[in-house]
Amino acid sequence: MAEVTVITEIERPLPDVWAYLRDISSHVEWMADATEIRFITEQTEGTGTAFECDTKVGPIRLTDVMTITSWEDEKEMGVRHEGIVTGTGEFQLTPLPDDRTRFSWREDLSFPIWLGGPVGEVVAKPILTAIWKRNLKRLKAHLES
Numbered sequence: 001m002a003e004v005t006v007i008t009e010i011e012r013p014l015p016d017v018w019a020y021l022r023d024i025s026s027h028v029e030w031m032a033d034a035t036e037i038r039f040i041t042e043q044t045e046g047t048g049t050a051f052e053c054d055t056k057v058g059p060i061r062l063t064d065v066m067t068i069t070s071w072e073d074e075k076e077m078g079v080r081h082e083g084i085v086t087g088t089g090e091f092q093l094t095p096l097p098d099d100r101t102r103f104s105w106r107e108d109l110s111f112p113i114w115l116g117g118p119v120g121e122v123v124a125k126p127i128l129t130a131i132w133k134r135n136l137k138r139l140k141a142h143l144e145s
Contacts (some may be wrong), residue, residue: 001087002121004129005106008136012143017043020143021091022051024051028072030139033057034132040065047071052083057124057131058111060115103139 010017020026020043026036036054043049049068055061058077070078070090080118087109093101105130111120 002107002109002111002125002128004103004109004125004132006129006132006136007102007104008140009096010101010103010140010143011099012101014074014093014095014101017093017101017103017143021077021093022073024049024068027053030142031135032138033135045071057127081109084112086117103136105136107132 024044025037025039028037032054034053035056037051039051041048041050043061045068047068047070049071051066054066055064064081064085065083066079066081066089068077069080069088070076074093074096076092078088078092081087081089087107089105089107089109092104092106094104096102109121109124109128111117111124116123
């Protein structure tokens with residue numbers, strides 16, 4: 001399993017960060033690897049929301065099917081990946097002094113054999129870490145502008 005955690009501090013109050021983050025369709029604005037999100041449930045937020053996310057990492061393109069498994073306003077959003085790549089992920093928000101917010105993103109992903117299985121997970125971990133660190137820089141820049 002590829003376990004990746006990335007963290008940033010955003011110079012915005014937690015309610016502002018959550019207000020943007022809760023709009024799942026906006027994630028393509030700051031996630032360079034997410035190219036399109038299509039909801040497959042009528043609801044578009046909260047536990048049980050399901051969506052397809054077209055993902056591109058280098059030459060690899062796939063559709064990630066995700067379901068929101070936890071949703072605690074201004075605190076966390078968890079997902080289960082049910083597509084080609086399986087596993088879980090979670091965003092956690094923590095208020096900091098001076099109207100700042102800590103954003104923590106953790107993913108535990110398993111790859112199918114055709115993507116290298118356990119060996120592919122080891123190879124992918126530093127690549128995904130770099131992509132998601134860049135994504136958090138984009139999120140931070142967007143929210144602080």
